[in-house]
Structures are given as structure tokens and as C-alpha cells.
Amino acid sequence: MSDVQLQFIGSGDSECLSYYNTNMLLEHQGKRLLIDCGWTAKRALHDLGLGITDIDAIYITHVHGDHVFGLERFGFESRYVYHDYRIKLFVPQGVLPLLWDETLKGSMGYSSDGENKLEDFFDVCVVNDGFTWQGLEFQLFPTPHTKGKPSFGIRLPHRFTFTSDSNVINDFESLVDDDKYIFHDAYSAGDFHPAHATIEEMRDAYLAKLRQRIYLVHYDDGIYDRLSSLQDFAGIVEQGKVYTC
Numbered sequence: 001m002s003d004v005q006l007q008f009i010g011s012g013d014s015e016c017l018s019y020y021n022t023n024m025l026l027e028h029q030g031k032r033l034l035i036d037c038g039w040t041a042k043r044a045l046h047d048l049g050l051g052i053t054d055i056d057a058i059y060i061t062h063v064h065g066d067h068v069f070g071l072e073r074f075g076f077e078s079r080y081v082y083h084d085y086r087i088k089l090f091v092p093q094g095v096l097p098l099l100w101d102e103t104l105k106g107s108m109g110y111s112s113d114g115e116n117k118l119e120d121f122f123d124v125c126v127v128n129d130g131f132t133w134q135g136l137e138f139q140l141f142p143t144p145h146t147k148g149k150p151s152f153g154i155r156l157p158h159r160f161t162f163t164s165d166s167n168v169i170n171d172f173e174s175l176v177d178d179d180k181y182i183f184h185d186a187y188s189a190g191d192f193h194p195a196h197a198t199i200e201e202m203r204d205a206y207l208a209k210l211r212q213r214i215y216l217v218h219y220d221d222g223i224y225d226r227l228s229s230l231q232d233f234a235g236i237v238e239q240g241k242v243y244t245c
């Protein structure tokens, strides 16, 4: 089993100025899969010495700006600047209409070539409960995030689970099984959020032995001032750090 390298090119929430959007880069056998592509993705990759043509595929967890607004750049530049460099785009079936019809079409639906479809920019792969990339079999799971907006976390069994944006998840301990890394959305700036799990909600929902395996991500600018109050978790995701599994 060859190693997979995980790296959050950003680890902040959508209001954050100190950290980029929570988007994860996965590298395996020299190819790279980007998990979500927010408006900071191009800059965040640039900081790591990477560009659009270093990305083989993108998986989208749900439609919010910090997870999809970067796709306009990736689509236009891969087509027009890099002359039809094609990125595979894995999109859950329930997410696709929101992604194209209600989000990207307004800006990408027409270009100097005339009317466009999403397929004119990406090799679109519509997925349901999982997909295979570079021989790795990913599982997707629905997450409770925003009412009316489907969202799906991603898991590579035994290696990692990443919730992307989510409230606390029922029976999360069975879902993550023996995964080496668990990355969980954490609303860290207050006691309540309708769409994101707060630290206290995670304490109520998850047993201590599970919390000790959870790395918190999608946090606010002030997170490093409060690290001492988070010692019952594995820690917070460090932006740019490489996790090998």
C-alpha cells in the first residue's frame, strides 16, 4: 500500500483573513487531487509552488464560495491559458445542479466561444457514494451542513476521513472506523452556528477517545490564541503541513 500525502492548502473558515479556504490537496504516485476549490485556491497553491496544471482532479463536497468559487479560474485558465489542459471534476449527483445551474453558469455559461456547458471546461464525473482515482477507492458520506444544500464528506478507509463543512454527525465513531486521520469542521469563534459543529457540540456528541483522534479545521483567525482550551482533541490542522497515511 503506497503512501498518500495530505495537505490542507488552507484551513480557515469563510470569514478568515489569516488562513486560506479549507481546501485539501491529496498527492498519490505523483498525481494531485484537490478536495474543494475555494476563491483562495489558486493563491494557496502558488504559495506551495504549484499551479493549475499540477492538479489532475478536483472533488467538490458542496456549493459554498470557500469550496467552489475557485473553479471559475481553474476552468477558464485550463481551457484558454493552458490550451485545453483537462482537469477531472468529481461531483456528487445532488451537488451538480447547484454547482452549474445555480452557481458557475452565470459567469462561465458564455465565453467568446459562445454558450458553454460545465463539460467544456472539465472532464465531469458525476458520482454517488464513492469514486476511484489513481487506484484509491474513496467513500462519500452525506453531512448535515446547510438545509436544502447537499454536502458530502470524503473518506479513504484506514487512512483518513474529512467531513468538510458539517454539523456533528450521528454515529461518527463507526463511520471513521480505524482511520489514521480524522479532520472535522469546527466552528471555533462562538457557542452556536446553524451550519457548523461547535467545539462544545463535539464534546457533547463525541466520546473523549474519539475527540482525541480529531484534528479541527475550518477555524477562525484567532484559533491559535485558544489552543490550550482544545487539549481534549488531537489538535488543529496546520495549514500547509503534510500528513502521510
Ligand SMILES: [Zn+2]
Pocket (backbone or CB within 6 Å): 062, 063, 064, 145, 165
Ligand atoms: Zn459550507
Ligand SMILES: [Zn+2]
Pocket (backbone or CB within 6 Å): 013, 014, 022, 064, 066, 067, 165, 218
Ligand atoms: Zn466552508
